[in-house]
Amino acid sequence: MTQGKIGFAVWLTGLPSSGKSVIGYELKRILAEQEVSVQILDSDELRKHLTPHPTYTDEERKWFYDMIVFLAELLTGNGVNVLIAATGSRREYRDHARSRIKRFAEIYIDCPKTVCQKRDPKGLWQRAQEGKISALPGAGSQYEAPLSPDFRVDSSMMRIQEAGQQIFERLCQKGFLDS
Numbered sequence: 001m002t003q004g005k006i007g008f009a010v011w012l013t014g015l016p017s018s019g020k021s022v023i024g025y026e027l028k029r030i031l032a033e034q035e036v037s038v039q040i041l042d043s044d045e046l047r048k049h050l051t052p053h054p055t056y057t058d059e060e061r062k063w064f065y066d067m068i069v070f071l072a073e074l075l076t077g078n079g080v081n082v083l084i085a086a087t088g089s090r091r092e093y094r095d096h097a098r099s100r101i102k103r104f105a106e107i108y109i110d111c112p113k114t115v116c117q118k119r120d121p122k123g124l125w126q127r128a129q130e131g132k133i134s135a136l137p138g139a140g141s142q143y144e145a146p147l148s149p150d151f152r153v154d155s156s157m158m159r160i161q162e163a164g165q166q167i168f169e170r171l172c173q174k175g176f177l178d179s
Helices: 020-033 043-050 058-077 091-100 113-119 124-129 160-173
Strands: 009-013 038-042 081-085 104-110 151-154
Touching: 009 020, 009 058, 009 091, 020 038, 020 081, 020 160, 038 043, 038 058, 043 058, 043 081, 058 081, 058 091, 091 104, 104 160, 113 124, 151 160
Parallel strands: 009 081, 009 104, 038 081, 104 151
Antiparallel strands: none
């Protein structure tokens, strides 16, 4: 068995509708231009398969984020680069990833709640205001922003392309894109 290069994992965290997924896909595009492949672990897509009828209990969320960390650890250990686009509302979820994944970066997609509420492509904030959702991070459930992220993006002030480019440059600075 030959030992290959270990992949990296980047966790894009922030409130619902802050821009995690769209920035993640932009970053994937930028990385592809540099011939760097990545696998996106988007919580919206994973939830459809791992918890098709989510309850959003604390126990289920812990299990769900443990599974994301497990998948990212497995992939990076096999040389696959990973972008995690997931709220990860508690610091402990992201800290667990940092402790398990050798080449890890936490990117805080910072966006005011009012801007997230205006964007709201899935109608989550509206349903939370109507009382139809009680556990939305930032509304009925707490979102713990990173204390010391590897990089912070203000997605209310920055275009998607600019955010992706700045994260790419940060990954270069961290040595994640060295050959």
